[in-house]
Amino acid sequence: MTVLNLPVVDFGPYLDPNSTAEQRQAVDQAIDKACRHLGVFILKNHGVPDELCNRMLDCIRRFIQLPDEEKRKCSVASKERGYVQSDLALVKGLRPPHENIAFYPPVNGFSNGLSPTVDPNSPDARLPTSPDALGMPDAWPSDEFRAQTEEYLEHMLQLKNRVHASIATSLGLGALSQKRFDDTIFASAFNGYRELTEAEVIDGGTNLPEHTDLGLLTFLSQDSDSTSLQVQDRDGKWYDVQPIPGAFVVNVGVMLNRWTAGQYHATVHRVIHRSKKPRISAAVFVDPFFDASIAPLSELTPAGKSCADQKAETFGKFSMDWYNSSEWPEY
Numbered sequence: 001m002t003v004l005n006l007p008v009v010d011f012g013p014y015l016d017p018n019s020t021a022e023q024r025q026a027v028d029q030a031i032d033k034a035c036r037h038l039g040v041f042i043l044k045n046h047g048v049p050d051e052l053c054n055r056m057l058d059c060i061r062r063f064i065q066l067p068d069e070e071k072r073k074c075s076v077a078s079k080e081r082g083y084v085q086s087d088l089a090l091v092k093g094l095r096p097p098h099e100n101i102a103f104y105p106p107v108n109g110f111s112n113g114l115s116p117t118v119d120p121n122s123p124d125a126r127l128p129t130s131p132d133a134l135g136m137p138d139a140w141p142s143d144e145f146r147a148q149t150e151e152y153l154e155h156m157l158q159l160k161n162r163v164h165a166s167i168a169t170s171l172g173l174g175a176l177s178q179k180r181f182d183d184t185i186f187a188s189a190f191n192g193y194r195e196l197t198e199a200e201v202i203d204g205g206t207n208l209p210e211h212t213d214l215g216l217l218t219f220l221s222q223d224s225d226s227t228s229l230q231v232q233d234r235d236g237k238w239y240d241v242q243p244i245p246g247a248f249v250v251n252v253g254v255m256l257n258r259w260t261a262g263q264y265h266a267t268v269h270r271v272i273h274r275s276k277k278p279r280i281s282a283a284v285f286v287d288p289f290f291d292a293s294i295a296p297l298s299e300l301t302p303a304g305k306s307c308a309d310q311k312a313e314t315f316g317k318f319s320m321d322w323y324n325s326s327e328w329p330e331y
């Protein structure tokens with residue numbers, strides 16, 4: 001498998017108050033170019049401390065190392081939340097090669113029709129309700145795990161806002177479109193890929209089937225010695241991604257492809273972990289609110305089409321249909 005040297009974007013100028021407009025513009029151009037081409041790039045000097053990223057990965061590692069019965073206490077009746085193991089492995093009588101624990105904030109208040117009893121403008125709209133349109137609420141392994149995740153996401157929020165500001169500049173977005181980027185939430189999926197035996201390494205296999213992420217952008221942090229992540233180029237050829245220690249792999253999801261009327265490419269990717277060492281990754285997805293429109297941003301709406309021509313479908317409906325359809329791989 002060919003190793004792909006993804007574009008590496010040094011985000012330093014966005015954090016340095018002494019950087020020049022030209023330096024920031026160069027960052028904007030690099031991100032915009034990568035989003036248009038393969039839809040994926042490596043982001044370094046992003047301002048999220050290395051120590052925090054490592055602490056987050058270690059916290060996930062400790063959870064993944066718990067006995068199955070402990071981990072299963074975090075399984076909940078929801079596709080987007082809780083602990084899951086790949087069932088394919090169980091069919092073959094193997095220990096599952098991939099497991100993950102996912103978190104998704106409450107969506108009732110944002111669901112715009114999925115829960116008609118909630119007024120989206122009321123203060124109650126943002127309170128956790130159980131169950132909501134996605135099923136049962138998040139199940140945290142421990143208070144410590146939750147506090148660790150929240151600290152991580154606080155830093156990710158600043159980064160997300162800066163990356164969105166860069167994209168908004170490149171796309172020439174006005175205030176209304178920028179607000180659509182502000183009205184977003186974080187979903188997260190923390191993945192564990194177990195170590196393989198010699199025979200399994202030779203046999204190979206797919207741990208996370210090919211897919212596109214559904215939201216706007218994904219920020220992925222992973223064990224820095226792992227080349228298990230693969231991305232597909234526009235001709236359908238697969239490449240290993242060479243990680244850079246401390247840097248995020250950032251990829252475009254289906255929503256950003258839609259919002260940009262197809263200008264930004266939603267990357268198809270998968271994980272084939274063929275190593276005698278286990279692997280941990282933390283994917284943070286930026287998703288629109290459930291009541292957000294999936295129509296293109298007004299500045300990018302193709303000529304001759306008004307926004308009203310676009311299907312006024314919400315992200316909530318779109319994502320529920322997506323997860324219930326065959327486009328989302330079962331594994």
Ligand SMILES: O=C(O)CCC(=O)C(=O)O
Pocket residue numbers: 189191208213220222229269270271281282283
């Ligand atoms: O584990 C990885 O590197 C990728 C995870 C991923 O693609 C996902 O959770 O959507």
Ligand SMILES: [Fe+2]
Pocket residue numbers: 211212213218269283
């Ligand atoms: Fe993904």
